[in-house]
Amino acid sequence: MNQQIYEQASDWLVKHRDGGLDAQEKRAFDHWLRESPQHVRAYFEMSSVWEDLPSLDRSWNPSAEELIARARADDNVVPLSAPPAAVSSPLLSAHQQPPAAMISQAPASHSSPEAARSYRKAGLLSALAASIVMVCVCGGWLYSQRGVYNTAVGEQRSLTLADGSVVELNARTRIKVQYTEAERHIDLLEGQALFRVARNRVSPFVVSTGDTRVQAVGTAFDVYRAKAGTLVTVVEGKVAVSQPKSQVYLTAGEQVLVTPVEIAPPQRTNVAAATAWTRRSLVFDAAPLTEVVDEFNRYNARPLVIQDERLADFHVSGVFSSVEPTLLIRFLRRQPELVIEETDTEIRIKKKY
């Protein structure tokens, strides 16, 4: 699960344990909890850590004065994930044994204060060098992960970007946000997202899925990187969809499917149905069962599995809640030609005859 979610959970936990929330914070917390089951889960996990602390048998129990003294002596901002070797404070390193490699080079006049000082200095330097390497390694990794946001199965979230544009991420989606002065660029690496773009004539807003670019100025549109290709639906305004060799313009209410081979002609579509996922519902209009299963599996840890090829031409119409998948299962159970078998790991769909 996403590290960011744990950070949020931890911040909320600290707020609750120290003085509680004011009305506005409470609303924000309610909202946060109801955004995703992953948030609920992360809050439970962080809370478990908090509650476990008093049950520790303290073989090591520093006094408050000791803790305060050490914390005050440590004025470095320490990278959180660094191993203990790199986080030890300079104060402690100075008293540590010098590294083994240094001993062989130690001069004969070992006991002179000056040698001892240079000794400690060398120890300090190597500790410092180690932590710089650590920071660079972490930094490099963090840099490559910068601007990447993702959602897990069953999780949806909404992001507000630096320019005020809002991105709604559907389940199992990953985007990378790269804003420069020339362009507001978003890479849709996987899944589906709805973009509500803040108007800015200077810097165009571009969403790309591989070779396909979707460009807009002040509009709202949905991009779904599906198996068959990229599906673009325009909710408001205009967008340009382009590939290296071709380009089409879409207006509100139009949808286009872009495959690696071509851009299909734009078609009028039901925008409410295409963006129904943002209202936590799934709309199917005579959709093949395979498509229904793919959609359903974005929201559920226990996947649906079709176990009979003859079900390929079974079609489903209806509106289902994406957060209450039991309704869809109940619907499928009621179909006379289907048999549904539930196991701990999956839900199997078979043909009765």
Added chain:
Amino acid sequence: MEEFQKQALIADIEKQHGARLRRFLAYRLRSSLAADVPDLAQEVFLRLLRIDHLETIRSSEAYLFTVAFHVLHQHVLRHAAMPETVEISTLISEMESAPDSDPVVQTERQQQLLELQNALRGLPPKGQAVLLLHRRDGYSLDEIGRQLGISRAMAAKYLSKALLHLRQRFPEKTVGTP
């Protein structure tokens, strides 16, 4: 049950059993998130969505734990539905009195606490100080800020980061996510 009655009940649970409930749940949640109840978080989440006016409930955190408790209770006792008026202290005693006599579970628990203890020792000095002074010695964040010469907001940040660091030392629970 009427909405105001439900709220009164939750407020009451929070007041009388809040800390005890959270402590008990912490222990249960850790094992259930891993194995017993893979969809616990999902189930609690769905119940939260069914509440029309979550904002009118005084403490949504207390509510969260109460709901989790009900879900676990239903799971443990295999009850189809539990009357919401059941005295919660009876339930906690009931569930506490069914101890995990399983030596594997006991050993795992010991191991977890040992890892937590080690993780605590591995924390950077500021995180360690803020966490222990607050949780062990009961200092407020204001007081800690004064003692360490940092702002209250920074103290809160160190506390939050320290908790995150401790969680990372536990094996990632992957049940329920692909």
